[in-house]
Structures are given as structure tokens and as C-alpha cells.
Amino acid sequence: MTKILMVCLGNICRSPLAEGILQFKVDESKVQVDSAGMDNYHEGELPDERSIQVADENLIDITNQRARLFEITDFKEYDIIYAMDNHVLNKLLELAPSKEAKEKVKLILDEVFPDEELDVPDPYYDSIYAFRNVYKMLDEACDIIIQKLD
């Protein structure tokens, strides 16, 4: 079993989509996906309604998800921890208690554009089109993540 954690700031826009897309594409008995946020503003909430809509347009239901805060124990629990942007990446690297923990942390778009250090842009103050753009980026990244897992 490979366990993958998707992390953004609020755990309501980007990482719930990343979780939903990857979990939809993999065999649940082999890969387990979760998501978390670096701040607790939205703890316990459903994903943003625009993320729910865009997932739904792609026949993925993410309404089972509730926002939660990233915990230090996640470094032990998960094999790979994907940050949605550089801000989150740097926060995770700061929190990582060991070299082994640091090595689990990756920037998700590095899977598509290695070493370009690109962010999945925060769509929270943007329109539904920004959410569709986020979906496309994450869908592409998830396809590459799956190829690497095989």
C-alpha cells in the first residue's frame, strides 16, 4: 500500500481536487490518498463549492471530504507528500523532523515540469475558470504520478 498526501493552504480548493482525482484513477487496494491544509481557517468544512462543481463536471465526487490541518505525524503516516505550491513546500520542509521526512516532500507540478518550481495557483479569490485550470494541471500531474507508481 502506497499512501499519498496532498497539501495546500486551506484544504478546500486545490488539495481536495488532487486527492479526488488521484484516488479516482488508482486501485484503492494499492494506493490510499488523503489531503490536508497548512492552516486551520476551514477545518471541518466541505471542499469549496467550485472545487466540488469542477470535480463533478469530471464525474468525480469529492463531497465525502472534510478539511483538516496537516499534522507532524503525517510525515510518518505517508510515503509521498505533495505540496501544491512553493509556500506550502517550504513550510513542510521547515516542519519536517528528519532527513527522511524531508525526502517525502515534493512539489506536485515538478512531476509535469521537473525543476521549474511551478505553483498550482491558488484559485480561492478567482473564478470557476481558475478552478478548471487547476483541475487540468492536477489531472496531468496525477497521470504522471500513477505512471511512476507502476
Ligand code: 4NP
Ligand atoms: P486552497 O485555497 O489552499 O487551495 O484550499 C485557499 C482556500 C482558502 C484560503 C486560501 C486559499 N483562505 O485564505 O481562506
